[in-house]
Amino acid sequence: MSLADDVIDTVQEHVIEEDVQKDKPLLVTDPEGLRDVMAEAQDAGFDHLCFVTAVDWPKDEIEDNAAWLGFTEEREVEDPDDEEDEDATETVPVESKGWHLDDVDDGLMEVVYNLYSYDEGDHLAVQVWVPREVDQCSVPTVSDLWAGANWHEREVFDLYGVTFEGHPDMKRIFMPEDWEGHPHRKDYDLGEQQYIYREDGIDKVTKDAGKGW
Amino acid sequence: MAEQQTPSEQTPKRRLMTLNVGPQHPATHGVLRMKMLLDGERIVDAEPIIGYLHRGSERLGEMGTYLQFIPYTDRMDYLAAIHNNMAFVHACEKLADLDVPPRANVLRVLAQEINRVASHLIWMGTFGIDIGAMTTFFWCFRDRERALRLLERMTGTRLTYSYMRFGGVKHDVDEDWIQDTREWVDQVREGIQELDDLLTENDIFVARTKGTGVVSTEQAIDYGMTGPNLRATGKAFDLRKEEPYASYETYDFDVPTSDEGDVFARYACRMAEIEESLGIVEQACDRWADAEGNHLSREVGEGSSQFRWSPPEGEAYGRIESPRGELGCLVVSDGSNQPYRVKMRAHSFSNLSAISELARGELIQDAIITLGSLDIVLGDIDR
Numbered sequence: 057m058s059l060a061d062d063v064i065d066t067v068q069e070h071v072i073e074e075d076v077q078k079d080k081p082l083l084v085t086d087p088e089g090l091r092d093v094m095a096e097a098q099d100a101g102f103d104h105l106c107f108v109t110a111v112d113w114p115k116d117e118i119e120d121n122a123a124w125l126g127f128t129e130e131r132e133v134e135d136p137d138d139e140e141d142e143d144a145t146e147t148v149p150v151e152s153k154g155w156h157l158d159d160v161d162d163g164l165m166e167v168v169y170n171l172y173s174y175d176e177g178d179h180l181a182v183q184v185w186v187p188r189e190v191d192q193c194s195v196p197t198v199s200d201l202w203a204g205a206n207w208h209e210r211e212v213f214d215l216y217g218v219t220f221e222g223h224p225d226m227k228r229i230f231m232p233e234d235w236e237g238h239p240h241r242k243d244y245d246l247g248e249q250q251y252i253y254r255e256d257g258i259d260k261v262t263k264d265a266g267k268g269w
Numbered sequence: 270m271a272e273q274q275t276p277s278e279q280t281p282k283r284r285l286m287t288l289n290v291g292p293q294h295p296a297t298h299g300v301l302r303m304k305m306l307l308d309g310e311r312i313v314d315a316e317p318i319i320g321y322l323h324r325g326s327e328r329l330g331e332m333g334t335y336l337q338f339i340p341y342t343d344r345m346d347y348l349a350a351i352h353n354n355m356a357f358v359h360a361c362e363k364l365a366d367l368d369v370p371p372r373a374n375v376l377r378v379l380a381q382e383i384n385r386v387a388s389h390l391i392w393m394g395t396f397g398i399d400i401g402a403m404t405t406f407f408w409c410f411r412d413r414e415r416a417l418r419l420l421e422r423m424t425g426t427r428l429t430y431s432y433m434r435f436g437g438v439k440h441d442v443d444e445d446w447i448q449d450t451r452e453w454v455d456q457v458r459e460g461i462q463e464l465d466d467l468l469t470e471n472d473i474f475v476a477r478t479k480g481t482g483v484v485s486t487e488q489a490i491d492y493g494m495t496g497p498n499l500r501a502t503g504k505a506f507d508l509r510k511e512e513p514y515a516s517y518e519t520y521d522f523d524v525p526t527s528d529e530g531d532v533f534a535r536y537a538c539r540m541a542e543i544e545e546s547l548g549i550v551e552q553a554c555d556r557w558a559d560a561e562g563n564h565l566s567r568e569v570g571e572g573s574s575q576f577r578w579s580p581p582e583g584e585a586y587g588r589i590e591s592p593r594g595e596l597g598c599l600v601v602s603d604g605s606n607q608p609y610r611v612k613m614r615a616h617s618f619s620n621l622s623a624i625s626e627l628a629r630g631e632l633i634q635d636a637i638i639t640l641g642s643l644d645i646v647l648g649d650i651d652r
Contacts, residue, residue, distance in 0.1 A: 076276075077583070078363060079363075104490060106586070106595065109612045111610045120603070170586055174504070179586075186328065203622070203626075204493030206622065207622040239325055240328050
């Protein structure tokens, strides 16, 4: 039995979905269960947190990719009206990653953690799916479990607008402090330029091309 | 620029000073700014400020085809461009379950190991400058230049190679190149012997580096530090051994480690790694003539079929051992010809995140060489 199975067994009440992603086990949990899952995984021997990142899924993208993401399922039509077409299938929305497509407003944000155990050589991917609206887009921090998570979470906050609750220093890491928007989101306007200028010894951001550089 | 601040509580008569190191500063190896709070020459607190080279490469990757992202990877860790190509291509091939012919794997190993030696040499050269040793800089750059000439003949460019393709590499090499590579291996062996004589027993070098910037194995794992920085703490972990790719499992090489975890240990690790890499290059040269298959998988092919190639829907994380540690790539594909999301797991990013803790309590000149010894590349950190 692999290390990942141990973890999945122990935190069974927080497991929304388990799967195999290429060569590694995948565990989907919710923001409430994330800290328990990660602490349990660390105790079990997953000592290396490779990275933390996010994948942005606006609603239209989820609809386009619903089949392989698991949000819809092909089912055989039980009583086909047309007798000849017995193998007819219909696409039915089903719950996936803890979400039903009808309950999703703007879209979802997939937050991904990749864990590795130096001793056992096992991988475990942990995913949390949260609403992508900036005010609701938050998951608890794991920076107290892995010091390395601190910067990774700041990066995800900066580029995707995911807030990590309990993070000791939740501020932008690459972009200037008062930059508007989160540049890696799918709906970020890449055509609109923002400029930097200096006021009272502090770098500030403006959209006025004449004012900044 | 320095400004005076409120007196510290511990030492009422002393005044703390804030010192900005960078963003334009030779010791930061790129555009990194360190905001240091100093008590005399001792560092009370150090905060690295990054983002000056942020170009949004990952976002750019979502806007082109898979093949079009390869040149962007070159410009992340520009000192080990081959490894960046490899990490991305490796993740895509993993997602598509694409097999690579043995000949392409030999070429991949040759390119990667030559690049690894070049990268370690440039580290050693610039690190020499950090501690005031000018000669190492010239010697290292001499040998690195020879490596770049080989890579130029192999790939067509000196620095931004874009050599990897899905299912193989761009072109094959010829017999002359293999001969010249063998000669180069001998030259570098002599070169690093000279460096070894110059530095390893050098009193000044040893006094500066032994016992400075000590990292424990627990600390390294906590911060996600990988590569020579992790191996210098005594942990023998190398992805070429643990999760072989490009047929590394068939090559005979050791994973050098040191136990001390200080700056000198990191230097010794990299020095020993150059030796191992040269051994791998020699083995690959021996295999080249008889290696089966083509330089590219027939499944994908050349030219426009490379341009159109894309993996099926799904998510995969592929990682490789670059000169600086674990370089990974997470690829999410929606089945179209453009990646839905590419994430590069930057090795320097995790390695640098430990610097605040390492610098605290150190003398400022020791912090500079500790920073230098982590071997960071800012293009990789900011992406």
